[in-house]
Amino acid sequence: xxxxxxxxxxxxxxxxxxxxxxxxxxxxxxxxxxxxxxxxxxxxxxxxxxxxxxxxxxxxxxxxxxxxxxxxxxxxxxxxxxxxxxxxxxxxxxxxxxxxxxxxxxxxxxxxxxxxxxxxxxxxxxxxxxxxxxxxxxxxxxxxxxxxxxxxxxxxxxxxxxxxxxxxxxxxxxxxxxxxxxxxxxxxxxxxxxxxxxxxxxxxxxxxxxx
Numbered sequence: 212x213x214x215x216x217x218x219x220x221x222x223x224x225x226x227x228x229x230x231x232x233x234x235x236x237x238x239x240x241x242x243x244x245x246x247x248x249x250x251x252x253x254x255x256x257x258x259x260x261x262x263x264x265x266x267x268x269x270x271x272x273x274x275x276x277x278x279x280x281x282x283x284x285x286x287x288x289x290x291x292x293x294x295x296x297x298x299x300x301x302x303x304x305x306x307x308x309x310x311x312x313x314x315x316x317x318x319x320x321x322x323x324x325x326x327x328x329x330x331x332x333x334x335x336x337x338x339x340x341x342x343x344x345x346x347x348x349x350x351x352x353x354x355x356x357x358x359x360x361x362x363x364x365x366x367x368x369x370x371x372x373x374x375x376x377x378x379x380x381x382x383x384x385x386x387x388x389x390x391x392x393x394x395x396x397x398x399x400x401x402x403x404x405x406x407x408x409x410x411x412x413x414x415x416x417x418x419x420x421x422x
Contacts, residue, residue: 215258216236218233219271225286226267227264228309232265234264237262237263257276259272296401298401300328301326301328301397304328308322308393318386330344330347360392365388
């Protein structure tokens with residue numbers, strides 16, 4: 212578990228996804244250590260440090276309550292964790308895409324594989340990726356807005372390059388957009404329905420206990 216040391220130990224940088232990042236603490240003002248803050252009532256004491264990723268230059272803020280030597284309880288940006296409600300194959304592809312954001316072309320292809328796996332999980336097995344997304348919208352499995360979003364991002368960038376030799380490779384911004392779409396699709400198709408089912412089960416359990 213990470214602590215507010217001179218170097219923050221994380222599995223990956225929340226910005227660039229590099230494995231075992233070097234996150235060095237920055238000097239803020241004249242302070243070479245944690246900065247403590249409280250809320251307007253004088254409560255909610257927390258100790259903070261700001262770190263810089265040596266690879267991408269992104270800043271990461273971490274905090275811990277009461278004692279700077281305790282385990283970190285807050286990290287911003289929040290490290291992305293793919294929900295277990297997403298089917299395993301699609302989850303692996305999406306996790307790898309997030310972790311390879313520093314290789315945008317690869318991240319886009321991994322996202323396409325994740326979306327492909329999600330659609331197959333829902334029974335859409337034949338046709339191109341976009342044709343199956345269009346069919347899913349016609350069947351009201353996804354919304355028209357999500358279908359349009361899929362066409363706006365470079366989800367099938369590899370196929371586009373085969374059709375147009377002058378098409379440029381995806382950059383980091385392209386990869387980030389495709390990852391956001393893939394995350395949203397997974398939330399819509401699997402994560403939210405799972406949460407709803409858990410909520411219904413909890414509600415029924417509460418009713419049975421009080422009856």
